[in-house]
Amino acid sequence: MAEQKPPKKPRGTARLIDNSCIACGARCQSACPVDAVEMNEKGEPIIDFGKCIGCAKCVKACPVTALEMFFTLEEKQVLAELKKLQEQAGAPPVAVEISDEEAQLRQKLAAYQGVWVFVEQTGGEAAKVSWELLWAGGLLARDLNVELCAVVVGDQVGHLCDEAFAYGAQKVYLVDAPVFKHYRTASYLEAVSYLVGKYQPEIILMGATGLGRDLAGAVATRLQTGLTADCTGLAIDEKRNLLQTRPAFGGNIMATIVCDHYRPQMSTVRPHVMSMPEHMPGATGEIVRVDLPLREEELLIRVLQVISDKQGEQIDIAGAEFIISGGRGMMGKENFAMLQELANEVGGVVGASRSAVDAGWMPADRQVGQTGKTVRPKVYIACGISGAIQHLVGMQDSDLIIAINRDKDAPIFQVATYGLVGDLFQIIPAITRRVRELKQAKGQ
């Protein structure tokens, strides 16, 4: 009796789901092995069904599931039949075979273990973001069940090891020599690359500061691994990969980025995005001292001078607990005095939106937002700021947000804890007066 041959499983073709493409930059086109995808002017794919072989690679590459596999009615029938046949034959073998490629990859990745935080310092003083990263790194290390380590590089920086332990590090890799007195890309790149090569961490976190970004970009390139900038969320998935979430496209959308074929996985995180860990003075751990055969004569770059911006004049909005920011609705430079008055009463500082800075009403170092600073104060009052995404990204993690705006539909109200619709030139002086009254009443 001739056995009936089961029909061939149809593969279908890829199809674009209407209105869901975000023009991410032709990932589907790049993923297609047979050049069946062309991009139109809007950056959306046009799929040549004649060429498409139904491999579904573009569907997997799409970050917003804007592509799907399409089957004709006949194909659907065949699929249903096949399913029935399979059910009759009994359940398919459960054990999923791992390909050689996959096994090799797993082996390669498993060689890397531990979560590292780069401790940024200038003149022996650590940047606070490093400790915030120990908090974030601690959660990742716990989920992975691996060590949390700090990396300290500098000259006479041994005291930072104790600080790192106090903030939760279990181990510190210490590179301490005069050649590392000032940060220079070349020397720090050597130090960090050497440590990574020797001790193989799976994750490295650095602050998204001027120094951190300078170093991270160089290290990732040297190590030929992935680096994700300005992460606002970090988590571990079921395959022990790091899920790195960050604002993209000027903060208009959030993207989760993975680096699942390479180690270490590197991320930078802006100051004030993560919380400060508990400080436990006296906590100890293991210090691994590493000497590098790097001599001053080999380095061609010289830091001739470090000029500290004048204290007093310089107000660091990034570290402030109470911020009152003004935007386009402030109408002019002179009106910021009104915000300063309120700031004086409540012990706050004055910030600004990008449009206020672009108009020349406030200096650039007061700018809050994607192209300015990220802030996370206890209270943030947005005055006459409509709430462009680029601004929201820089302040939406504030504990309490108050929006004062003439336009009740302004997007700023979408992130506000409390909203006041009205004329800020009436409301703000009224707040200042009320606070003064209360202070006087208390003083009496």
Add this chain to the structure above:
Amino acid sequence: MLIVACIKQVPDTTQVQIDPVTNTLVREGIPFIMNPFDTHALEECLKLKDRFGCRVAAISMGPPNAEATMRKALSLGADEAILLSDRAFGGADTLATSKVLATAIAKLAEQDEIALVICGKQTIDGDTAQVGPGIATRLGYSQLTLVDRIEELDMQGRRIRVRRKLEGRHEIVEAPLPALLTVVREINRPRYAKVPMRLMAGTAEIQLWNNQILQLDATTIGLKGSPTWVSRIFSPERTTGEMLGDGINDPVGAAGLLVDKLLEKELLAL
């Protein structure tokens, strides 16, 4: 002597809006512009051209329609414009991008000695600030990021001294050429294109370099050469808060309610 400006054509992210109904990006009619930080990079190259008489090459990796931005660079005074465009370059992360740019710069260096490569400090669409350091590391150039002033450039002695703008401090750094600089907005004020230059740029030649010219291994560029990839994209979550009082008709009353809330939450020290 050649100076290279790295530029990128980006969507003007300040003009992007979210559709309140579908919660997706409204992309219709968003203009493409030269990345604002890159306009300062190009301007600094042009200032050095004015001073030293060196040539300026503008290079960019992007889709064919980035030609518009390359013409803008020519209209401002760049001597040549090279667009690195190939579908094999698409979907690249910063590592794969710096590979293509560094290879193109190395190719330019075969024709003429390169003194400087200048980039904007970051782009406004990717915001990573990673491509500049990537190029410097690949080429072995001195890496000088966040420059807000070129203090001195000694072409004969082949050294440069710059001021870098960091958090709460500035640094004066000296380094040998060739160097890669990334620049901040404070460094200069970009010039405007003059009409004859604009007319000239309209018909000038844009050099198109694809992977036939760069000859890069396909596994090291584009999506395939990118260690990172986007697994998910979503809209940021937002919830509307509580509206206090009637600020239009009773601003004093609304202000009072707000002060009460702050006191209640112990956020006001009296």
